Amino acid sequence: MDVLNSIRRAILQNFLKLNKLQLATVAYQFKVERPVYYPDRQNEMQRFNEQQKSQLVAETQEKKKLPRDYYYKILGVKRHASTQQIKAAYYTLAKRFHPDAANSPPHESKRFQEISNAYHILTDESKRMEYDQLGMVKDEQSFLHKFTNPDNVFTNRNRGDVVLPTTREDLIKMTSGESRLELTFLEAAQGLKKNIDLRFLKKCPACNGKSPQLVNRSKPELCRKCQGVGKLTKKTATYTSIQVCDQCHGKRYVNRNECDMCENRGVVLETVRIVAQVPPGVKHGELVPVDNPKTKQRIHYRVQVQPSDIFQRVGNNVLSDKYITISEAVLGGTFKVRGIYEELEVKLEPGTESHTTHTIKGKGIRSRDGTGDHIINFKIRIPRNLSMKQRQLIMALAKTEEHAFERPF
Numbered sequence: 001m002d003v004l005n006s007i008r009r010a011i012l013q014n015f016l017k018l019n020k021l022q023l024a025t026v027a028y029q030f031k032v033e034r035p036v037y038y039p040d041r042q043n044e045m046q047r048f049n050e051q052q053k054s055q056l057v058a059e060t061q062e063k064k065k066l067p068r069d070y071y072y073k074i075l076g077v078k079r080h081a082s083t084q085q086i087k088a089a090y091y092t093l094a095k096r097f098h099p100d101a102a103n104s105p106p107h108e109s110k111r112f113q114e115i116s117n118a119y120h121i122l123t124d125e126s127k128r129m130e131y132d133q134l135g136m137v138k139d140e141q142s143f144l145h146k147f148t149n150p151d152n153v154f155t156n157r158n159r160g161d162v163v164l165p166t167t168r169e170d171l172i173k174m175t176s177g178e179s180r181l182e183l184t185f186l187e188a189a190q191g192l193k194k195n196i197d198l199r200f201l202k203k204c205p206a207c208n209g210k211s212p213q214l215v216n217r218s219k220p221e222l223c224r225k226c227q228g229v230g231k232l233t234k235k236t237a238t239y240t241s242i243q244v245c246d247q248c249h250g251k252r253y254v255n256r257n258e259c260d261m262c263e264n265r266g267v268v269l270e271t272v273r274i275v276a277q278v279p280p281g282v283k284h285g286e287l288v289p290v291d292n293p294k295t296k297q298r299i300h301y302r303v304q305v306q307p308s309d310i311f312q313r314v315g316n317n318v319l320s321d322k323y324i325t326i327s328e329a330v331l332g333g334t335f336k337v338r339g340i341y342e343e344l345e346v347k348l349e350p351g352t353e354s355h356t357t358h359t360i361k362g363k364g365i366r367s368r369d370g371t372g373d374h375i376i377n378f379k380i381r382i383p384r385n386l387s388m389k390q391r392q393l394i395m396a397l398a399k400t401e402e403h404a405f406e407r408p409f
């Protein structure tokens with residue numbers, strides 16, 4: 001090796017005409033494994049980058065080789081899903097991924113396109129069959145071209161939120177049974193914004209409300225999931241289980257127009273949280289209009305005011321009782337009384353009889369048709385259980401009283 005090294009040094013010295021110091025540097029660089037400016041390093045980096053690029057290309061190409069049931073997967077349905085299940089899945093996803101949807105994740109328009117493609121292929125009976133068998137549809141592009149404007153499809157279908165005329169009777173029946181708005185006395189007097197869970201019938205989004213009609217028109221076909229057996233057999237190493245097919249519920253046949261979502265009613269029940277504006281002073285039996293934001297329908301809630309233990313209402317006037325003691329009735333004074341909107345203060349003359357009424361102007365119910373008064377009825381409460389001291393005092397009082405009011409014999 002020493003011989004080789006000395007030869008190499010001699011060659012370098014001759015070729016490069018280096019001085020001793022330069023020679024030493026070059027020689028050192030050949031000795032260390034990776035010199036600082038290894039001449040091939042740049043090439044190497046380039047090669048590495050290209051390799052990475054080609055790897056990426058390979059990966060994306062692999063992604064394009066989609067699984068055979070890709071369209072089922074993107075809709076999140078099973079291969080044996082019924083047309084209605086596919087439709088239901090599509091409408092749920094389309095609402096989420098539609099580019100115009102309010103909460104649609106950004107840059108998801110491609111996803112939406114794929115969802116729509118899957119939907120169009122799988123809801124077409126012949127295309128679906130082709131896809132099931134081949135894992136692809138031959139004239140897919142030209143077939144999908146018919147649906148070039150997915151927005152139209154989506155928005156048209158989405159008008160299904162409006163309740164069909166055929167179900168309006170049901171709706172009225174349903175809402176009239178539930179349109180009572182229970183309020184406490186004070187809630188009705190003061191008015192409030194009340195949260196209501198409004199339940200309403202909506203045209204089924206899966207079948208577009210058509211399943212009741214369509215289900216009678218189409219013939220049942222053998223169930224895809226159980227192949228018309230009606231039962232599913234699950235075999236494992238240790239046991240075999242037989243279950244009723246959950247697709248056809250053991251009926252062996254399915255009607256492809258059957259709608260699982262609405263069970264062929266054409267409508268589904270939906271609940272929406274709404275805020276009812278209850279005006280102050282609303283009366284028992286009065287109607288409060290509420291707009292359903294989903295259907296743009298106006299529903300009237302009939303107010304049911306619970307009676308109060310304290311207050312009574314006559315028009316816009318409020319009546320309430322105030323109990324006072326004997327001494328308070330005799331001596332008079334200022335009393336605090338509970339009002340509708342605030343605490344009221346009443347001055348009582350000395351020597352007030354029981355059931356004396358006192359009207360406080362403008363402290364009744366403030367409704368749209370004016371403000372009423374608060375009428376207080378003072379009632380003297382006669383004590384029944386006296387303490388020894390109270391009894392002595394009352395007896396002392398009695399001795400001083402004249403029997404002036406007694407009728408002479």
Ligand SMILES: [Zn+2]
Pocket residue numbers: 204205206207208209210211259260261262263264265266267
């Ligand atoms: Zn339906």
Ligand SMILES: [Zn+2]
Pocket residue numbers: 223224225226227228229230231245246247248249250251252
């Ligand atoms: Zn079945």
